Amino acid sequence: MNILICEDEKHTAERLVKLLNEYDPLVKIITVLHSVEKALEWFSENEQPDLIFQDIELSDGNCFRIFEEVEIASPIIFTTAYSDYALESFSQNSIDYIVKPYDFADIKKAMDKFHNFRNVFQLPDKNLLGKILKAPEKKSRFLVKLGDFYKTIQTGEIAYISSEGGLSVAHLFSGEKHLLDASLNELESELDEKLFFRINRGMIIHFQSIRSIQQWFSGRLKLELISNKENFQEIIVSRSRASEFKGWLGR
Secondary structure: OEEEEEOOOHHHHHHHHHHHHHHOOOOEEEEEEOOHHHHHHHHHHOOOOOEEEEEOEEOOEEOHHHHHHOOOOOOEEEEEOOOOOHHHHOOOOEEEEEEOOOOHHHHHHHHHHHHHOHHHHOOOOOOHHHHHHHOOOOOOEEEEEEOOEEEEEEHHHEEEEEEEOOEEEEEEOOOOEEEEOOOHHHHHHHOOOOOEEEEEOOEEEEHHHEEEEEEOHHHOEEEEEEOOOOOEEEEEEOHHHHHHHHHHHOO
């Protein structure tokens, strides 16, 4: 597995390399990039890696400049000394978000999460990931009403959709909530099944909303979902749905 590291602090980069080698001695660190400009230059000349460890604040600015100029298809694990950028990172191909200083347990958790979803990302054509996330054959955005005004939200902004009192409510990674003019049954067929899963009769979840998966009693699973910047929601997956859910994760 080829890993690219974007990190401007030399000692932090060296420690990350050490922790990754401790996690898996077979990983290959392609290179360490220290700036936005170096990253832009590298991406223009090289194939994209299997995984990127991306520090948010680089020596010459914010890493999100990179994503404005280059279409990144590789999954990304963000690292930062601040938690302020967590929500913005979810608009990219984010697998996890680690706040410095981190240790082996943090790296292991992030890498385990990456491997859980690896089959989603490991496609014959790496650029196919970007096409799937855009899902042109499926619904890519919704029009929602805010008082006398209208607003569009991208499906990638949605952490999960719940049925509440007969209404479909989209819960965004930002913490916003919006009513959708469709039933969960209709939404289930409209959304990209590679990214969204009907976890039970009352909820559809985006795979990036899953913070953790735990084996639970009687063959069930307990999920911890990202519901907004500060809070997380626990969902129990029934035994009858657990097998299909795990199959969906391993596609």
